[in-house]
Amino acid sequence: xxxxxxxxxxxxxxxxxxxxxxxxxxxxxxxxxxxxxxxxxxxxxxxxxxxxxxxxxxxxxxxxxxxxxxxxxxxxxxxxxxxxxxxxxxxxxxxxxxxxxxxxxxxxxxxxxxxxxxxxxxxxxxxxxxxxxxxxxxxxxxxxxxxxxxxxxxxxxxxxxxxxxxxxxxxxxxxxxxxxxxxxxxxxxxxxxxxxxxxxxxxxxxxxxxxxxxxxxxxxxxxxxxxxxxxxxxxxxxxxxxxxxxxxxxxxxxxx
Amino acid sequence: xxxxxxxxxxxxxxxxxxxxxxxxxxxxxxxxxxxxxxxxxxxxxxxxxxxxxxxxxxxxxxxxxxxxxxxxxxxxxxxxxxxxxxxxxxxxxxxxxxxxxxxxxxxxxxxxxxxxxxxxxxxxxxxxxxxxxxxxxxxxxxxxxxxxxxxxxxxxxxxxxxxxxxxxxxxxxxxxxxxxxxxxxxxxxxxxxxxxxxxxxxxxxxxxxxxxxxxxxxxxxxxxxxxxxxxxxxxxxxxxxxxxxxxxxxxxxxxxxxxxxxxxxxxxxxxxxxxxxxxxxxxxxxxxxxxxxxxxxxxxxxxxxxxxxxxxxxxxxxxxxxxxxxxxxxxxxxxxxxxxxxxxxxxxxxxxxxxxxxxxxxxxxx
Numbered sequence: 001x002x003x004x005x006x007x008x009x010x011x012x013x014x015x016x017x018x019x020x021x022x023x024x025x026x027x028x029x030x031x032x033x034x035x036x037x038x039x040x041x042x043x044x045x046x047x048x049x050x051x052x053x054x055x056x057x058x059x060x061x062x063x064x065x066x067x068x069x070x071x072x073x074x075x076x077x078x079x080x081x082x083x084x085x086x087x088x089x090x091x092x093x094x095x096x097x098x099x100x101x102x103x104x105x106x107x108x109x110x111x112x113x114x115x116x117x118x119x120x121x122x123x124x125x126x127x128x129x130x131x132x133x134x135x136x137x138x139x140x141x142x143x144x145x146x147x148x149x150x151x152x153x154x155x156x157x158x159x160x161x162x163x164x165x166x167x168x169x170x171x172x173x174x175x176x177x178x179x180x181x182x183x184x185x186x187x188x189x190x191x192x193x194x195x196x197x198x199x200x201x202x203x204x205x206x207x208x209x210x211x212x213x214x215x216x217x218x219x220x221x222x223x224x225x226x227x228x229x230x231x232x233x234x235x236x237x238x239x240x241x242x243x244x245x246x247x248x249x250x251x252x253x254x255x256x
Numbered sequence: 257x258x259x260x261x262x263x264x265x266x267x268x269x270x271x272x273x274x275x276x277x278x279x280x281x282x283x284x285x286x287x288x289x290x291x292x293x294x295x296x297x298x299x300x301x302x303x304x305x306x307x308x309x310x311x312x313x314x315x316x317x318x319x320x321x322x323x324x325x326x327x328x329x330x331x332x333x334x335x336x337x338x339x340x341x342x343x344x345x346x347x348x349x350x351x352x353x354x355x356x357x358x359x360x361x362x363x364x365x366x367x368x369x370x371x372x373x374x375x376x377x378x379x380x381x382x383x384x385x386x387x388x389x390x391x392x393x394x395x396x397x398x399x400x401x402x403x404x405x406x407x408x409x410x411x412x413x414x415x416x417x418x419x420x421x422x423x424x425x426x427x428x429x430x431x432x433x434x435x436x437x438x439x440x441x442x443x444x445x446x447x448x449x450x451x452x453x454x455x456x457x458x459x460x461x462x463x464x465x466x467x468x469x470x471x472x473x474x475x476x477x478x479x480x481x482x483x484x485x486x487x488x489x490x491x492x493x494x495x496x497x498x499x500x501x502x503x504x505x506x507x508x509x510x511x512x513x514x515x516x517x518x519x520x521x522x523x524x525x526x527x528x529x530x531x532x533x534x535x536x537x538x539x540x541x542x543x544x545x546x547x548x549x550x551x552x553x554x555x556x557x558x559x560x561x562x563x564x565x566x567x568x569x570x571x572x573x574x575x576x577x578x579x580x581x582x583x584x585x586x587x588x589x590x591x592x593x594x595x596x597x598x599x600x601x602x603x604x605x606x607x608x609x610x611x612x613x614x615x616x617x618x619x620x621x622x
Contacts, residue, residue, distance in 0.1 A: 021325055021327075022321075022324070022325020022326060022327060023325065023326065023327075023612060024326035024327075024607075024610050024611055024612050025607065025612050026612065045619050046616070046617055046618045046619045047614065047616060047617060048616075048619070049378060049615060049616040051376075051378075052376045052615060052616075054376075055376060055613075055614075055615050055616075073473070073618060073619075075473075075506045079621060082621040083619065083621060086619060086621065101506075102505060102506035103505045103506070104501060104505055104506065104507065104508055104509065104547055105501065105505065105547060107547070159322065160322065207322065207325065210325050210326070211321045211322075211325055211326065
C-alpha cells in the first residue's frame with residue numbers, strides 16, 4: 001500500500017514541513033525546499049509584504065509547494081482569525097497554521113484560544129493546522145473543532161532541545177484520529193527521525209535548519225532523517241528490552 | 257504593584273558593596289544559568305563581569321539566534337512636531353532653546369510617508385515633543401490615520417499619556433510604545449528635569465504599564481546613557497523591562513540603550529559610557545531577557561552598529577532624520593545622528609554580515 005500523508009483531503013508528498021522565519025536571506029528558502037524535499041512551507045503573515053516583491057518572503061516559496069501562512073503574533077483567537085482572513089484575502093491560499101501565543105518568555109501556545117480560532121476558521125473552509133501544547137483533551141477538542149491535523153510542540157519554539165514532550169506526543173499519536181505533526185523544538189535530524197519512528201505523521205522544522213552553519217545541507221539532512229524515521233515506523237521496529245535475555249528459558253520446564 | 261514599588265525596594269541597596277563582593281567564579285556561574293534573577297543581571301553589569309565579555313557574547317549570540325534567527329528589523333523615526341514645554345537640561349527640544357518650532361500638517365505627513373515608504377520600510381516610529389496644545393492626542397491620531405495607509409506597524413515616542421489615551425491611539429492604529437525614563441535615579445531625574453510636566457517622575461515611570469494595559473503590542477523602555485551612573489541605570493532599565501514582561505506576558509517588551517549625542521544647547525554628558533560599557537549592558541540584558549527586543553539607533557557609529565548585530569541587537573533604525581520633516585533642514589533637529597546610512601545601504605551592510613534585514617514584521621489587524 002502506498003504510504004501517503006493526506007491533510008485536508010490533499011496529498012502531501014513530504015513529511016517534512018518547513019518554517020521560514022529565521023533565515024539569513026529569503027533566497028535560501030527555495031534552495032532549502034529543494035534540498036529537503038519539503039512540500040509545505042509556512043510563512044508568517046506579519047512578514048508577507050505584497051508591496052515589495054524583492055523582500056516579500058512569500059514570493060520565495062516555490063509555486064508547487066503548499067504555502068501555509070501562520071498567525072504568528074496573534075495573542076488570542078480573535079487576532080488569529082483576523083490574521084487568517086487577511087492571509088486568505090492576500091492570496092495566500094486556504095491553509096493556515098494557527099499560532100496563538102500570549103507568553104513572551106517561553107512562547108508556549110494558548111490551547112483554549114487555539115481551539116476557539118480553529119472552530120471559527122474550519123467553519124469558514126480553511127484547512128486548519130493548530131500549533132499546541134501536547135494535551136490530550138485539547139487535541140481531541142481541536143479534532144472536534146475541525147482541525148485538519150494537530151501540531152504539538154516537542155520543546156519551546158526555537159529551543160532546539162528535541163522531543164522533551166515525547167510521552168505526551170505519543171499519547172496524541174495513539175488517541176487522536178488526525179495526523180500528528182511535531183512542531184517546534186526539534187534541533188537535530190536524529191530527533192526528527194525519533195518523532196517519525198514513534199508514528200508522528202510529519203515534523204515541522206525552522207530554527208534548526210535556518211540557523212545551521214549550512215542551511216541547505218542541514219535541510220537535506222532533515223529530509224533524509226524524516227524519510228528514514230518514517231520507513232522505520234512502517235517497518236515496525238523490533239522490541240526493545242532493558243535487560244539481557246536469560247539463556248535458559250524461565251518457562252523451559254513446561255512440557256505439557 | 258507598579259514598577260515604582262519595585263524600584264523603591266532598591267532605594268537603599270548598596271550597589272558598590274554588592275559589586276565588591278562578586279568573584280570571577282560568581283560571574284561564570286551566572287553566565288551558565290538557564291534563567292537569571294534580578295541580582296544575577298546586576299552581577300553581569302558589574303565591573304567584575306567586564307573580564308567575561310567574550311563568554312557573555314557567545315551566549316548572547318546563541319540566545320538571539322534561537323529566538324530571533326538571523327534577522328534584524330528595520331524602522332525609521334518620523335518627527336511630527338518639536339513644540340515642547342519641558343525644561344530637560346540635555347534635550348535640543350527644551351523650551352528655552354531658540355530652535356525653529358514646527359509641526360507637520362497632515363499633507364506634509366503624507367509627503368513624508370510617501371518618501372519613507374518608497375524605501376520599503378513598513379515600521380515607523382512617530383515622535384513629538386511634549387505639548388498638549390500643539391501636538392495633542394487628537395493630532396497624533398490624525399497623523400496615524402494618514403500613516404496607516406503606508407505602514408503596517410506604527411509606534412509612538414511621545415509624552416506620557418493616560419491609559420484611555422493610549423487605548424484611543426491603539427484603536428486608531430498604534431501598536432507600539434517607546435518610553436524612555438531618561439534617568440531612573442530620582443535625584444538625577446529631578447536635577448535634569450527641573451520644571452514642566454516631565455518633572456513628574458512617577459507619572460512617566462508608570463506610562464509603559466498604562467500602555468500595556470491599553471493593548472500595545474510592543475513596548476520599549478530605557479535610560480538615556482550619560483546622565484547618571486550607567487551601571488545602575490542599565491540595571492533599572494533591564495529590571496523595568498523584566499517587570500513589564502512578567503506583568504504583561506502577551507506584550508513584546510524590549511529595551512534600547514541610547515547614548516547621549518551632541519545637540520543644541522551643548523549640555524555635556526555627566527558620565528562617559530564607553531563602547532565596552534554599552535556592549536556589556538547589551539550582553540547582560542540579553543542573558544537576563546533572552547527574548548527581549550534590543551533597539552540600536554543611529555546615535556551609534558556605523559562600525560559599532562554592525563558589530564552589535566551579532567551581540568543581540570534585534571531592531572535598528574535606518575535612513576534617519578531627527579528634524580521635523582525631511583525637507584525642513586537641520587534647524588528643527590533634536591540631536592545629531594552618527595550613522596547616516598540610507599535604508600538601502602543599511603540593508604546591504606546587514607546582508608553582508610550574514611543577516612536578513614526585515615522591513616515588515618507586523619500586519620496591522622484593526
